[in-house]
Each structure stands twice: as structure tokens, then as C-alpha cells.
Amino acid sequence: xxxxxxxxxxxxxxxxxxxxxxxxxxxxxxxxxxxxxxxxxxxxxxxxxxxxxxxxxxxxxxxxxxxxxxxxxxxxxxxxxxxxxxxxxxxxxxxxxxxxxxxxxxxxxxx
Amino acid sequence: xxxxxxxxxxxxxxxxxxxxxxxxxxxxxxxxxxxxxxxxxxxxxxxxxxxxxxxxxxxxxxxxxxxxxxxxxxxxxxxxxxxxxxxxxxxxxxxxxxxxxxxxxxxxxxxxxxxx
Numbered sequence: 001x002x003x004x005x006x007x008x009x010x011x012x013x014x015x016x017x018x019x020x021x022x023x024x025x026x027x028x029x030x031x032x033x034x035x036x037x038x039x040x041x042x043x044x045x046x047x048x049x050x051x052x053x054x055x056x057x058x059x060x061x062x063x064x065x066x067x068x069x070x071x072x073x074x075x076x077x078x079x080x081x082x083x084x085x086x087x088x089x090x091x092x093x094x095x096x097x098x099x100x101x102x103x104x105x106x107x108x109x110x111x
Numbered sequence: 112x113x114x115x116x117x118x119x120x121x122x123x124x125x126x127x128x129x130x131x132x133x134x135x136x137x138x139x140x141x142x143x144x145x146x147x148x149x150x151x152x153x154x155x156x157x158x159x160x161x162x163x164x165x166x167x168x169x170x171x172x173x174x175x176x177x178x179x180x181x182x183x184x185x186x187x188x189x190x191x192x193x194x195x196x197x198x199x200x201x202x203x204x205x206x207x208x209x210x211x212x213x214x215x216x217x218x219x220x221x222x223x224x225x226x227x
Contacts, residue, residue, distance in 0.1 A: 031213045042115070042202055042218030043154065050213060088153050092213065098167050099216070101146075101153035 004032070004072075004089040004102040012108040019076040021105040023089030024069075031092040032065060032072050033099065036085045043088065046074075076107075084109045113137065115219035117203050123225045129191035132222045136185070136205030142166075143180055144216065145188050146202040154202055160186065161209070193226045200224070 004025040013019050023032065031050045035043040047058045049065045049072065056063050062075040076083055086106050092099040116135040124130050136143050141162050146154035157176065158168040163183040171178070175194070180186040190197055200221040206214040 033213075033215075035216075042204075042220045043216075044218070045215045048213055048215070090216075098156060098159060098209075100156070103151075103153045 004091045004100070006087070006089055006102045006105040008105060009103070010106045010108070012110060013079060014110050015079055015081060017079055019079050019083070019107055019109075021074045021087050021107070023072045023074070023091075023102060025072075025089075025091045026070065027093065028067075029091045029093055032063075033090045033092070034061075034063060034072075034074050035088045035090060035101075037088065037104070038085045046087075079107075079109050081109050081111060083107060115203055115205055115217055117201075117219035117222050119222060120220065121223045121225075123227060124193055126195055126226050127192040129189065130193060130224060131187055131189045132201050132203070132224075134186045134188070134203030134219060136203070137217055140205035140207055140217070141183075142206045142209055142214070143186050144202075144204040144206075145178055145186070146204065148200045148202055148221070150199070157188070157201075166209075190224075193224075195226050198224055198226045 004023045007022045033048045034046040037043045049056045060077045065072045086104040088101050088104045090099045090101045143160045145157045148154045157171045158178045159166040160180040163180050178188045202221045204216045204218040206216045
């Protein structure tokens with residue numbers, strides 16, 4: 001399968017702590033995107049990193065990409081209750097002309 | 112800017128019945144997607160349109176699912192006849208151009224289908 005796989009499947013942390021989620025994939029990609037999904041809602045785009053980039057920041061989000069290891073990580077710093085959601089990586093393949101979503105990490109922030 | 116609109120939000124049908132979902136993408140977006148998301152899983156692409164042409168429908172169960180995007184704007188997804196395993200959220204999404212080149216995909220709120 002070409003899809004990315006997130007790790008861990010579920011993560012529970014205390015409010016204020018940092019949360020790290022990982023995504024691994026199998027074949028060469030054009031780009032990798034991270035999306036958030038609140039319960040019962042659609043997905044919301046968070047950040048995109050291209051295959052020639054190694055790190056990107058957006059507010060409290062930091063994404064890294066290691067193409068040699070075929071993996072990416074999403075770091076959320078100083079977590080808040082509102083960060084409770086599922087997080088998905090989506091890998092873009094020019095060979096397939098589409099992006100493929102992983103199965104997600106369910107993040108719970110404890111007050 | 113209006114987002115991706117979907118209807119209905121919720122639908123309960125009996126197996127072997129039919130159902131149709133409607134989607135209106137963001138104005139000007141050439142690419143439209145239908146995803147199926149089963150509880151606890153990531154979205155699975157069913158069909159991708161570029162304007163009114165099909166780019167990818169490799170995972171669409173064509174014996175029961177059909178989709179069209181007449182005039183390259185709004186789209187409908189139909190299931191006939193429905194099976195129990197079709198119970199899922201059907202997400203419509205759109206992007207300016209192909210997502211694999213880095214265009215952000217904007218999702219609707221989804222249509223929740225329960226087949227009993």
C-alpha cells in the first residue's frame with residue numbers, strides 16, 4: 001500500500017505538554033500534508049511540506065520530513081484542550097496523481 | 112468565502128435501498144473528490160474529478176456506486192443498492208487543482224450514512 005501510516009494510533013497527554021505524531025510511507029512522494037479532524041467534522045488542512053523541504057513551522061506546529069527514512073513528524077507545542085482531534089498525514093504521489101490518507105492518530109488532551 | 116457544501120448531513124436507509132449525496136465545491140475549484148471514511152479509519156478516495164472528467168475512480172465499487180459532476184461544478188454520489196458495509200461518512204472535498212502537486216484540499220462536513 002502507498003498510504004502513510006501514523007504512529008501512535010492514539011495519544012493522551014496533559015494540557016501544556018508537547019505532542020508528537022509520526023507518519024511513515026513507502027514510496028517517493030511529491031509532498032506530505034497534515035490534516036486535523038474534530039469529532040463529527042470534516043478535515044482541516046494544517047500544513048504542507050514538499051519533498052525538497054526538511055522542516056516547516058506554523059504557529060505551534062512544527063513538521064519535519066526525512067525522505068531518506070520516508071517519515072515525517074508533526075509536533076504540537078504547548079497543547080490545549082482544543083487540540084483534541086484526530087490527525088492524518090496525506091502523501092502526494094505524482095505517479096498516482098493523487099494523495100493518500102493514513103489511518104490517523106487520535107490525540108486527547110487532558111485538562 | 113463559502114466552504115464545501117454537502118447534503119444531507121445524515122441518512123438512515125435499509126439495505127438494498129438507494130441513496131444520493133450532493134456536493135457543491137468552493138467556487139473556482141477545478142478538482143472535486145469524494146472520500147469514504149469508516150469510523151476509526153482515514154478517508155479513502157472513491158473518485159476524483161478534474162472539471163467534469165474523472166481522474167481516478169480505481170476504488171469506487173462501480174457495481175453499486177456512481178458519481179457525476181455535470182457542468183464541472185456540483186456533484187452527486189449515488190449508492191444503489193446499499194449494503195451494511197457502506198455505513199460510513201461520505202466526505203466531499205475540493206481543491207484549486209490536483210492535490211498531489213500541493214494544493215490544499217478543503218473538506219465539507221460530510222454526509223453520515225447508516226445502513227440497517
